[in-house]
Amino acid sequence: MITLNVQVGRNLCFVWIFICFGSFILFRNRTNLPEEQTVSDRPSQQPISTESLILKTPYQTLSSIPLQWKPGESPRTTIAESSVPGFTLFHNLYVFNHTFYVVTSTPELVPSRGRIISNGIDSWNKRNGKLPTEKDLAIISPEEADDIFGRSANTLGGVSFLQTDGPELLHHSRWYNFFVEIFALWQWRCYTSPDFDEFLGGQTRELPTRYIFPRVTQAQWKDGRGMNTWIMEAILGPVAIRFQDDWNIRMKQGDVLMLEHAAIGDLTAKRRDLEDALYRKPGFPFPLRIRTGWWESIRDRVLSHTPRSPLMVPSNDQDNGYTVTYISRQSTGRRLRQRDHSRLVDALRSLCDVHGYHLQVLNTDKMTLVEQIMAISRTTVLISVHGNDLAGQLWVRPTQRSTIIEIFSPGGFIYDYEYCSRALGHKYYGIWMDRFFTTSDLPPVSIPNGFHSHDIPVNAETITSIIYHRLSM
DSSP states (O other): OHHHHHHHHHHHHHHHHHHHHHHHHHHHHOOSOOOOOOGGGSOOOOOEEOSOOEEEOOOOOOSOEEEEOOTTOOOOOEEOTTOBTTEEEEEEEEEETTEEEEEOSOGGGSOOHHHHOOOSSSOTTOTTSOOOOTTTEEEEOHHHHHHHHOSEEEEEEEEEEEEOOOHHHHOOSOHIIIIIIIIIIIIIHHHTOGGGHHHHTSSEEEOOSEEEOTTSOHHHHOOTTSHHHHHHHHHHOTTSEEOHHHHHHHHHTTOOEEEEEEEEEOHHHHHHSTTGGGTTSTTSOOSSOEETTTTHHHHHHHHTTSSSOGGGSOOTTSTTOOEEEEEOOTTSSSOBOHHHHHHHHHHHHHHHHHHTOEEEEEOGGGSOHHHHHHHHHTOSEEEEESSGGGGGGGGSOOOSSOEEEEEEOTTOBOSHHHHHHHHHTOEEEEEEBTEEEEGGGOOOOBOOTTTTOSOBOBOHHHHHHHHHHHHTO
């Protein structure tokens, strides 16, 4: 009996090893597409609210309104309890001589400065760098407010968005850094969270009356293509954005400002949180509940700003009107091997001709911003080598078939556009030559030699197989 049990145990062990090894080989070499994920296969998602977002036009008066109060009766500052590191909502936030002031009788309830703001100098990767001081954010009593402010202030009504990082984080040639990572995926997703409904009086969200960048100039903030400027003006209007030069002039006047409603975003404060690195990983929850359709109102607002709005075009998911968009990077540094690019274009044309899909092959370097946004907004499947063009998925409407295909140099991967597609509700595929991975089986982050190569290989049939699979469901 003992001998039999040992033999059975050995047999079971060999079977288990064979199954594990076979599964590993299947994953590393798969070229056939799997069935769509079941519920148990999908990465866990943050709980969402099904209550629709109601967008309110911004408060129209940009000028300040004088305010005076009796001794000890200065309007108190209140802070939303749901605020998280790097995003804090206030009512009645004061500013004087470049310092933000919280006026309160309960200072123990105020989050630590390092969770709210940075000093504008130390970058996020200097985790042990100098923390903000009272010069950046001061917490004072009503009596101290009387002494410092002289029992008067100029009120800025409406909602003020502030991004208080310095130029090290906001000065970048890619619009991904500000508009996608900071505004869309962080500030706006936080601002629309149902966790702030009680503080803001329901699911209505007022568009910001102004967006203030007190520590960067317009030249430092503006990206090479001008996307930041055009899109933010489409959302807020051209007179609502203020930069360091404007802010310095206002501060030199010696005015005390009281921001009626303020949202301070600070990427350094967000990244100082040890768990921030995990926010992008599938299965790790966003720090706030996410509202259904959180991005829809902004996308529609930008699209309606174009001369010929794609909002008037029927959905591309009706009557088999699917559009496949390949953004070529052959005129940039990081690009496909030329023969693989040619084969991919030929394969896409053949696929679309056979199945009646619409094909767009775009070179965004030769297109206006409006042309880029309009073309991408009609897209069902978006394909490109890893790069800034994939941020255009912000204008793709999420549907059952909306798909983002990102081509990497084999072995390379970073979360940027996978995280974006997951947040927006698109299906994601990463490509290594003739292999692919999805959100459920992402490889570790890696930037190997050749990540920025101008000779990246790709197998066209792998991509066309994915497209056919997605559009024939």
